[in-house]
Amino acid sequence: MDYKGFTEEIKKMCNIDLSNYKEKQMKRRIESLIRRNGHESYDSYLELLKRSKHHLKEFLDYITINVSEFFRNPAQWQVLEREIIPDLLKYKKRLRVWSSACSTGEEPYSLAMIFDKMMIKSRVEIIASDIDRVAIEKAQQGVYTAKGITNIPSAMVKTYFEQEDDKYIIKDHIKNMVNFKILNLLEDNYPTGCDLILCRNVMIYFTEDTKEKLYKKFYDALSDRGVFFVGSTEQIIMPYKYGFSNLKNFFYQKILE
Ligand SMILES: C[S@@+](CC[C@H](N)C(=O)[O-])C[C@H]1O[C@@H](n2cnc3c(N)ncnc32)[C@H](O)[C@@H]1O
Structure with a gap:
């Protein structure tokens, strides 16, 4: 069996279509995981995935790449807080916000902290989703290490986290602002009427054709x-x-139809 045959079997088994992901990069990662598990062919590794839930989980964790950070690229988060959100609030009473590949929760919790700090939490709804069930479960627990919170100013850490030994646990009033769910960007329906959508550090894994399709889906998911x-x-x-204007670096706005 070659890479293509393997991706077809994975699609049948877990409904993840790897043909949407850049082939060179994905193939290299999968082949290194196969070797790490002491296997040499796609066939024998596939048999392993069929027999062992543990290895299937390891495979899915590995291909989804869950690295995330609070306030990843802080300068862009400042633009979000100081310019984008105040501007949206000028013409919207309520904001529906979607963190669309939220991994272990750092991104939606960064949003929740900003909204709390701006004292507008009663005006926002945050949806956070990811394809990876394990990542979503971790996000819902909201437990992070000291290394994981290095981007967060210490005053915010004090306000928004409980410290227990070497763990930092996001406080309930922030946790309760986020509605987590599992959603595959390639297959599932998107939320509608979103005023702000974050889709960060996941498009890089997709092929150009897939990106084009997803930009159109994101356009439809946005409000005017x-x-x-x-x-x-x-x-x-x-x-x-795709119907977007360039609002600021890394921020695009839906052009009115
Ligand atoms: C590198 S993380 C990015 C996390 C966060 N957005 C950030 O920028 O820090 C990429 C995330 O995309 C998710 N992902 C990969 N393919 C996906 C898909 N088809 N649908 C939804 N999420 C996906 C992975 O599970 C992973 O959590």
Whole structure:
């Protein structure tokens, strides 16, 4: 069996279509995982995945790449807090915000902390989703290490986390602001009427064709003038093609139809 055959079997088994992900990168990662598990062929590794839930979970964890940070690329979060959100609030009474590949929760909790700090939490709804069930479970627990919170100013750590030994636990009033769910960006329906969507550090893994499809889905998920916030290596080459204007670096706005 070759890589293509393997991806077809994975699609049948877990409904994840690896053909949407950049092949070179994904193939290299999977082949290194196969070797790490002492296997040499796609066939024997696939048999392992079929027999062992543990290895299947390891495989899914590995291909989804869950690295995240609070306030990842802090300068962009400052633009969000100081310019984008105040601007949205000028013409929207309530904000529906979606963190669309939220991994272990750092991104939606960064949003929740900002909204609390701005004293507008009663005006916002935060949806946070990811394809990876394990990541979502971790996000819901909201437990982080000292290393995990290094980007957060110490005053905010005091306000928003309980410290227990070497663990930092997000406080309930912040946790309760976020509605977590499992959602596959490639297959599932998107929330609608979103005023702000974050899709950061996941598009880089997708092929150009898949990106195009997803930009259109994100466009449909946004409200008029809604803003789309991308990762620092994920600028959209021709935003107008998808109905977006370039609001600021890394921020795109839905052009009114
Ligand atoms: C590198 S993390 C990015 C986390 C966060 N957005 C950030 O920028 O720090 C990429 C996330 O994308 C998720 N992901 C990968 N493919 C996905 C898909 N098809 N649908 C939804 N999430 C996906 C992974 O599970 C992972 O949690």
